[in-house]
Amino acid sequence: MAAAKPTVRSISQQAFNEMVQENIDDLGMDPAEALADAIETLTLQGVDLSGIVTDTLPGETNPVIHSIDRIKQLQLLDWTDEAVVDEVLGLLDGLGELLRVEGSGNGAIGARNGGVDAMYEVCLKARAGGCGSVLVKGLHVLAAFLLDLQSTETFRQRGGPKMLIEILNKETENVNILNSGFSVVAAASTGNEVIKESFVELHIDELIVTIMKKHTIGTIPCLYDAIRVLLAADDNRVVASQVYGYARQFAKVGIAEVLVESLKDGISSPGLVSATIALKAVAVNDEICRSVAEKGGIDSLLICIDESGVQGNKIVAKACCSLLSKLAGSDFNKSAIVERGGLNRLITLSSRLADDPSVLQEVMTIICTLCLRSPANASLAMEAGAGDLAIQSMQKFPLSYQLQKNTCLMIRNLVARNPENRPVLLSNGIEKIIRNAKENHKSCKDAAVAALRDLGLENYNS
Incomplete structure (x- = not known):
């Protein structure tokens, strides 16, 4: 019998703040000492402090939490008022900057303090009001808050997949909205089999084919990330993932064929690496691998491999070789590769x-x-x-x-x-x-x- 996994203890922001305040009120510590003692005590007890603001003294406000709280207040106002929209845009820009600070933990802080709910509402308001710039930034921040099972489940329970598919279906011409939207698809689907299933049931495969046929390869990089994540068996709660079936379904509606076409643009294409990674995720059986060869995929890959060697492009070389290795699993393709x-x-x-x-x-x-x-x-x-x-x-x-x-x-x-x-x-x-x-x-x-x-x-x- 497998050993039981140790239970990870957690704490709310309010409980953490109260503990710090108790150190000040009951033990007479100064604020900095009270904060350090609370962190040390909880760490020794094995409490998970990710997403908890631990660098702000009592009475101070964390900028991520402040921005989220202010956005929640603005959601109650009239979004036809330009001043309201401008303030929302400024707050989203500020959040974007905070979320880009490496190692800050700001994404987890936002997720633990209502960020997913707040951004969901922002996207709803922006969609209803036709505020494209707000929608792009709101989706971008939402993706940064979808970090773990708790945050992605919040997104799912709010009806996030349905809302997102409705946005993507409506905005098939807007590259910026599409890219931000597919970044949410990738983030929400990571490690969450139920959300993957929701997107598939909403026919995201057909939507992806429609969008890929409308836009030049590389213009929507997050779309390729979404394909890869949707077809990855990365939810450890699930004994038998359904992603193999999803890959076959994706191939059936023509995604493999469109990806193969994108390889024909060669090494100069900015989306070549993303396309090879996505196609590798789709090519899960002999039939699909063989169809890639029949559509010219192996010829294109070998040309890209030649060009990557001449140009010394190691990233492209590695990506193309990785895909070729997957395709070589088909006996038909082995002959095709050798013959060429x-x-x-x-x-x-x-x-x-x-x-x-x-x-x-x-x-x-x-x-x-x-x-x-x-x-x-x-x-x-x-x-x-x-x-x-x-x-x-x-x-x-x-x-x-x-x-x-x-x-x-x-x-x-x-x-x-x-x-x-x-x-x-x-x-x-x-x-x-x-x-x-x-x-x-x-x-x-x-x-x-x-x-x-x-x-x-x-x-x-x-």
Whole structure:
């Protein structure tokens, strides 16, 4: 039986403030001392203080809470009054600045002090009044407040998904509103399977296709984030996530096809990386992976990989290789990649970006997948230089555990059904290199053992 998870204790802002005040009134502490004592005492008791204002002395007002409270007051006034709207805009701008302060915890403070409710009402008022600038900023701040299950559940219970879909359906031409809106979709759906289901039931997949066909790739970056999050099984409360079915549904309405088209703009496209990540999330089975190839996706990816190597663009190279690795899981696609010179192109990329282990480990994964149960591809990979690449990379980056592991897995597939490849690798010292990886990285042990075994070594597990 699994051990029970320890219960995390929490405290409200009011209770925290009262504790500080008691230190002042009952124990005679000065305000700074009272504040420090309350923080120390609660921390020792294991109380979660995230979202609690702990840097404001009694009598002072936190700027995030002050702004939220003032926005709540303004919601009671007439929003046809320009002065009211201007003040709301100023407060939202101020909140935006506060939320950009790294490590401040201002997002959690806002979420714990009515920020989600306040921004929900702002969006309702702005939509009703046609205040586009307020709506953009309100959605932006709302997304920053959706940080955890408590805040996303507040959003769900208020009817947030329905409101948001209504806004997005109405504003399909407004790039700024769409981008802010999809940032809320991504934030609200993160770690919350119920909200993902709500958006899917509201036909967000069809809406996404409509919007993607209207706008140039890269103009709505948060849309691609939303696709990725909606299709991620990241809610640990759920035993069997439904996102696999959602991915198939997304592909059925044409999202995969639109994403493939976006790859054809090449490396110059500002949305290329986002599109590859989104397409990787959609490509969950052989049928979808094969359809990507049939629509020209592999051709486009290989061109992008070539161009990223020439331009030294490691971010694009890594993203494209990661997607190609996913697509290579289809036997049909393996043949397509190899027939288009994919192995040689990957080795060329590796030589051009030989100083980046994160790119190299993606290349190893693709070659490993291409060689799985395919002796012909394993022979072609060795001819292209995969064996030399493995040896050089493992020697150059001994501390990169993921590269070491991926390379061991690739070596295994190079030799498992191709005994003729074994002496070539062994004569170049691969055994010692693999044993070093096995000894130095616990996560490499299984992959290293498998590689040593399939290299024909008897003492592979010693």
